[in-house]
Amino acid sequence: MTDSVHNVRVQIPYHLRNLARVEGEFALSVEGPVTIRSVLDALEQRYPMLCGTIREHDTLKRRAFLRFFACEEDLSHQSPDEELPEAVASGKEPFLIIGAIAGGCD
């Protein structure tokens, strides 16, 4: 699985869909191992306006109020270079980027 091209299904939050001008779920071509890093690299390459919105510039640290989910698991604290579940790489399950529910003060 690590050397081929994978079609990874991705879902991103509403505001980022508006920014990228996409609707609903979409697929990304990811080369090599399917990891959080490789998925986000592919996402930013296809939608450059998302650079800095999911992970910080330079440090590539995940923004505090965003979480990564797949296969009903919270993968937010997984190493960015650890392979994602096979179901994500195969396109059976989507990779979810979710805004934390933080109702805020107004």
Place this chain on the structure above:
Amino acid sequence: MSKVRVLVGTRKGAFILSSDGKRENWDVSGPFFAGWEIYHMKGSPVNPERVYVSQTSSWFGQLFQASDDGGKTWYQPGVKPEDAGAPQWPPVKSNRFAYDSSDETGKPLTTHQWYDGTQKPWEFKRVWHVEPSLTDPSTVYAGVEDAAIFKSTDGGANWKEMPGLRGHGTGPNWQPGAGGMCLHTIILDPSNPDRMFIAISAAGAFRTDDGGKTWKPINKGLVSQFIPDPNAEVGHCVHHVAMNPERPNTLFMQKHWDVMRSDDAGDNWKEISGNLPTDFGFVIDVNSNEPETVYVVPIKSDSEHFPLDGKLRVYRSKSGGNEWEELAKGLPEKDCYVNVLRDAMAVDKLDTCGVYFGTTGGQVYVSPNGGDNWKAIVHDLPAVLSVEVQTIP
């Protein structure tokens, strides 16, 4: 006839309020960037159709937007509207504000004081204020939190810190106010392209006379009882500074407490609070036609951020301070407990100066006659963070 375009940044998007020179009937457009915090938006004095916007979110960080048609359409600088969505690699990172810690141009990243008195490294949070150049529509400055000033010469596509400010050496004594350690005021001197003024909460005011290479604190005369040395060189919580461009050496300041004035470009300040019912507040501005006519909105105290007795009031001094008159016509007489934040007052440049301010209750008020009468243009916007006015010939 001239037109005015009022640019309103709110907690949940941007709005544009437009009217002719009479300023009686208004068109409201927006929300733009719905759901995002719009800390500030401001148009280029050279090309009023060019408008810059700071768009920010606790979830997604900072974005920077611009318009070339007065706010009808928007784009992220570096990505042409027709190219938006198309692959573009390497990307233009118009939302990248990286502190300059290089040996060549900057200083090693230093620390500032945290609320508990310990030292904390600088960390970018958001852009509080955008200030377009007076001469070049593609040059724009950004005041950010944690406090620093950045400059773009390509319409906001790429940003570089002006590191001399943070390298001034007093940084370890700067500290955040309740809203964060923000650089919220940038004033360009129309008579001297090498001179700029900035203000930081809570560090104070600074001036450069060499185009931003070096900066000096200009806080002599400020007295802040809440800091260990009330007369310290830095550490003062300056809320806002205003200048009439016709008189660039005269500055007016709303400090945390105290309204102040300088007639020597900030070298020395004197208090002009005079008969104000309270000298706490956030906004201050100067009439565009009368350089001695100044406006403030007194707020009860630093513990109670709303008007005295539930009556929203603007106070005007026609004598450059000390003697203030209450302006009430058209403003709420009771049960008003809003705040008016530091960048939420502006003046137009029409023959009879219009004065505008926005509230945390979502009202934007206009006085088309220099403060004599007020009227709400809108009543129910999200909390207003900033108000700017463009006067369009």
